[in-house]
Amino acid sequence: MAGTEEPTEARGGPDWEGVRLHVVSGKGGTGKTTVAAALALALAAEGRRTLLIEVEGRQGIAELFGIAALPYEERKVATVSAAQLGGPAKGRGQVNGEVFALAIDTEQALLEYLDMFYKLGRAGKALQKVGFVDFATTIAPGVRDVLLTGKACEAARRKGPDGRRAYDAVVMDAPPTGRLTRFLNVNSEVAGLARFGPIHSQAQAVMGVLKSPETAVHLVTLLEEMPVQETVDGFTELRAAGLPTGGVMVNMVRPPVLDAAAVAAVHGDHREEVALALVEAGLGGRSRTAATRRAAVEPLLDPLLDQAREHAERVALEHEQRADLAALRLPSYELPLLSGGVDLGGLYRLAGELKAQGAA
Amino acid sequence: MTTEQELSVDRLIDDPRTRIVVCCGSGGVGKTTTAAAIGLRAAERGRRTVVLTIDPARRLAQSMGLTELDNTPRPVKGVTGPDGPDGPGELHAMMLDMKRTFDEVVIAHADPERARAILENPFYQSLSAGFAGTQEYMAMEKLGQLRATGAWDLIVVDTPPSRSALDFLDAPSRLGSFLDGRIIRVLMAPAKVGGRGAMKFLNVGVGMVTGTLGKIFGSQLLTDLQTFVAAMDSMFGGFRERADRTYQLLKAEGTAFLVVAAPERDALREAAYFVDRLAADEMPLAGLVLNRVHGTGAPQLSAERAHAAAQSLEENGAEHEPGQADADVLAAGLLRLHAERMEVMVRERRTRDRFVSVYPDVPIVEVPALAGDVHDLDGLRLIGHRLGGTAED
Numbered sequence: 186m187a188g189t190e191e192p193t194e195a196r197g198g199p200d201w202e203g204v205r206l207h208v209v210s211g212k213g214g215t216g217k218t219t220v221a222a223a224l225a226l227a228l229a230a231e232g233r234r235t236l237l238i239e240v241e242g243r244q245g246i247a248e249l250f251g252i253a254a255l256p257y258e259e260r261k262v263a264t265v266s267a268a269q270l271g272g273p274a275k276g277r278g279q280v281n282g283e284v285f286a287l288a289i290d291t292e293q294a295l296l297e298y299l300d301m302f303y304k305l306g307r308a309g310k311a312l313q314k315v316g317f318v319d320f321a322t323t324i325a326p327g328v329r330d331v332l333l334t335g336k337a338c339e340a341a342r343r344k345g346p347d348g349r350r351a352y353d354a355v356v357m358d359a360p361p362t363g364r365l366t367r368f369l370n371v372n373s374e375v376a377g378l379a380r381f382g383p384i385h386s387q388a389q390a391v392m393g394v395l396k397s398p399e400t401a402v403h404l405v406t407l408l409e410e411m412p413v414q415e416t417v418d419g420f421t422e423l424r425a426a427g428l429p430t431g432g433v434m435v436n437m438v439r440p441p442v443l444d445a446a447a448v449a450a451v452h453g454d455h456r457e458e459v460a461l462a463l464v465e466a467g468l469g470g471r472s473r474t475a476a477t478r479r480a481a482v483e484p485l486l487d488p489l490l491d492q493a494r495e496h497a498e499r500v501a502l503e504h505e506q507r508a509d510l511a512a513l514r515l516p517s518y519e520l521p522l523l524s525g526g527v528d529l530g531g532l533y534r535l536a537g538e539l540k541a542q543g544a545a
Numbered sequence: 546m547t548t549e550q551e552l553s554v555d556r557l558i559d560d561p562r563t564r565i566v567v568c569c570g571s572g573g574v575g576k577t578t579t580a581a582a583i584g585l586r587a588a589e590r591g592r593r594t595v596v597l598t599i600d601p602a603r604r605l606a607q608s609m610g611l612t613e614l615d616n617t618p619r620p621v622k623g624v625t626g627p628d629g630p631d632g633p634g635e636l637h638a639m640m641l642d643m644k645r646t647f648d649e650v651v652i653a654h655a656d657p658e659r660a661r662a663i664l665e666n667p668f669y670q671s672l673s674a675g676f677a678g679t680q681e682y683m684a685m686e687k688l689g690q691l692r693a694t695g696a697w698d699l700i701v702v703d704t705p706p707s708r709s710a711l712d713f714l715d716a717p718s719r720l721g722s723f724l725d726g727r728i729i730r731v732l733m734a735p736a737k738v739g740g741r742g743a744m745k746f747l748n749v750g751v752g753m754v755t756g757t758l759g760k761i762f763g764s765q766l767l768t769d770l771q772t773f774v775a776a777m778d779s780m781f782g783g784f785r786e787r788a789d790r791t792y793q794l795l796k797a798e799g800t801a802f803l804v805v806a807a808p809e810r811d812a813l814r815e816a817a818y819f820v821d822r823l824a825a826d827e828m829p830l831a832g833l834v835l836n837r838v839h840g841t842g843a844p845q846l847s848a849e850r851a852h853a854a855a856q857s858l859e860e861n862g863a864e865h866e867p868g869q870a871d872a873d874v875l876a877a878g879l880l881r882l883h884a885e886r887m888e889v890m891v892r893e894r895r896t897r898d899r900f901v902s903v904y905p906d907v908p909i910v911e912v913p914a915l916a917g918d919v920h921d922l923d924g925l926r927l928i929g930h931r932l933g934g935t936a937e938d
């Protein structure tokens with residue numbers, strides 16, 4: 186993991202060895218989908234196979250990978266080599282890893298599930314006709330959540346005919362933190378409604394996987410007050426619910442342009458020296474008299490120093506947020522803000538960062 | 546080339562005919578901040594104002610005295626109108642408690658015994674706490690209640706932190722149609738026709754549906770469900786009527802929508818959807834608040850020149866005596882920072898221009914990105930001042 190003081194150095198094994206189900210959540214818009222996809226890529230390097238699952242029916246994965254809408258079916262969406270993630274070009278890295286994706290369609294999943302257990306036949310059609318699925322998932326969101334988490338758990342445990350795991354890891358792009366604990370705590374959500382029967386036992390089986398060390402719940406945040414608050418609250422809730430906490434994924438980190446010493450210097454009085462430096466850099470024009478050149482940079486001085494002070498204020502705020510996150514005592518990873526947004530190349534870059542920092 | 550007009554929030558809030566301002570937009574763009582800033586400004590300009598916030602940041606909530614979720618407006622300390630405490634102008638604020646608002650609706654519409662049955666039903670509890678859209682619906686409900694009291698000159702409404710700004714408009718009808726849905730009627734059928742009716746028009750045996758549900762969920766659950774549906778049935782009409790009435794309120798004279806967006810592609814795309822939707826529903830759009838816009842005091846220095854100058858300082862750094870070498874490093878940092886700022890501004894400008902070229906008639910006001918976040922009344926005043934726009938101050 187990348188602590189605040191330790192940059193991306195050589196280290197031991199990845200931090201989540203043994204985890205098969207990675208749940209990625211966070212405040213809305215912080216980059217859950219992006220980070221989940223980058224993590225699936227990172228975990229697939231070195232010839233592994235991962236599955237990226239989306240549960241909210243928004244086709245965010247398709248949009249991110251720039252492909253057509255995904256059907257309710259596991260599909261290969263990317264291959265990845267260790268070299269693409271900044272690893273060595275030769276050796277083990279030569280086997281390409283594969284990322285599969287699945288966009289779960291709740292209605293189909295529910296009918297499929299019911300049919301499997303109850304052989305509904307005509308009754309299934311009847312349920313569909315009266316709008317049962319909409320109804321069931323609205324009035325008892327726990328039922329939908331059991332299905333969604335159940336699907337992810339099933340994929341994480343699935344074995345092929347040769348007895349090997351179908352996927353080395355499954356990454357779920359989960360609902361935002363506000364709904365996360367309810368979403369994952371399917372057991373208690375459903376228990377109040379369905380006290381017996383197959384849905385109830387399904388919920389218990391799912392809970393068993395979710396609470397096991399094979400699962401880790403990561404939260405994505407920005408270095409801003411509200412997302413950090415939500416992250417701290419989110420981990421507290423997860424702990425209280427007995428769910429396994431994962432890492433803190435700090436996203437959209439802006440590079441510190443001015444280092445701490447420079448920021449401190451801005452607060453001192455360095456106006457004149459800075460003015461001289463600007464003149465020297467040619468910003469005072471080509472006039473031969475020093476005084477004219479000095480006068481020419483004058484209008485730049487206050488705006489530049491103001492911007493630096495704003496920058497310093499931001500750095501100080503981010504420092505506070507980092508301290509709040511550090512108090513969680515969880516592995517933490519930092520992903521840079523990519524100017525101009527995240528394209529496919531950017532996604533590999535973020536995956537490389539996660540790998541370098543030990544998340545995969 | 547842009548033909549956009551400047552939006553003046555002062556003109557809007559100073560007009561006594563403006564009674565409701567709704568702040569919409571996608572998540573995290575600053576809806577709550579904008580709503581609070583407008584409420585404060587209106588109060589300080591002499592109107593009796595209430596702000597309905599949904600999910601304020603903790604420190605902002607504290608600064609407005611919103612430490613408790615008691616679901617009623619409370620006066621905000623430290624705010625008076627232009628003529629002091631005895632003149633007109635006051636600010637009240639509240640934070641929405643969605644479950645409590647829902648409970649109150651139930652209590653208002655059912656006799657005590659039935660209300661209790663509903664409130665205790667596990668399905669109601671799940672619906673009132675978790676239904677996607679309950680928050681939106683309850684925000685509208687609360688708005689309707691505040692308006693009905695007639696106690697306020699101006700109501701400023703924040704909207705829930707949904708992904709899409711449209712959710713606010715769609716959720717109430719979604720809940721309505723859910724409560725009117727066929728399955729509800731199927732579940733009600735046994736009670737209505739003595740337990741053995743077949744809904745011929747659906748061509749579905751009620752027994753088959755309820756039987757299957759019982760098999761899946763267990764009979765206890767089915768009983769809970771039917772109790773819930775039966776209890777709610779008497780209220781459906783009331784629910785829908787209320788939702789319709791509030792929806793009409795949004796179309797009425799005196800209501801103004803402000804769409805809040807950050808100068809980013811995703812946020813402005815959402816804003817565009819919302820603008821289209823308001824037009825389709827004939828709802829009054831007052832304008833776009835472009836929040837967290839970056840600016841600079843030195844626009845004459847381009848990113849390219851700043852980078853080049855920084856580079857020359859970095860390369861020459863070693864040739865100076867220590868004091869000036871430090872200053873060179875500092876100046877290079879300032880120039881890099883400026884270059885970055887200019888690049889952000891160019892991108893934001895481009896994003897804005899794209900919006901304007903499609904919506905030249907939508908008035909816009911820009912609010913600068915402050916260095917820190919906005920968490921006290923002074924911060925809100927600053928934002929409010931920028932929102933004020935062209936009207937005299």
Ligand SMILES: Nc1ncnc2c1ncn2[C@@H]1O[C@H](COP(=O)(O)OP(=O)(O)OP(=O)(O)O)[C@@H](O)[C@H]1O
Pocket residue numbers: 211212213214215216217218219220245361436437438520521522523524526527535708811
């Ligand atoms: N590191 C980054 N650098 C730059 N842009 C980023 C980065 N991470 C995410 N983004 C951008 O931020 C926006 C939101 O990201 P994303 O859709 O992944 O968030 P989310 O948390 O899944 O959102 P939602 O809550 O709506 O599901 C996208 O436009 C994405 O491209």
Ligand SMILES: Nc1ncnc2c1ncn2[C@@H]1O[C@H](COP(=O)(O)OP(=O)(O)O)[C@@H](O)[C@H]1O
Pocket residue numbers: 409410411570571572573574575576577578579600601602706836837838912913914915916917918919920928
């Ligand atoms: N103009 C601004 N400058 C700096 N920070 C801002 C500005 N507007 C909003 N913020 C901050 O952004 C965060 C999200 O704002 P908020 O109003 O809660 O958004 P929303 O209600 O749309 O989700 C808050 O921490 C707030 O202080």
Ligand SMILES: [Mg+2]
Pocket residue numbers: 217218219245358
């Ligand atoms: Mg997403």
Ligand SMILES: [Mg+2]
Pocket residue numbers: 576577578599600601703704705706
């Ligand atoms: Mg808000």
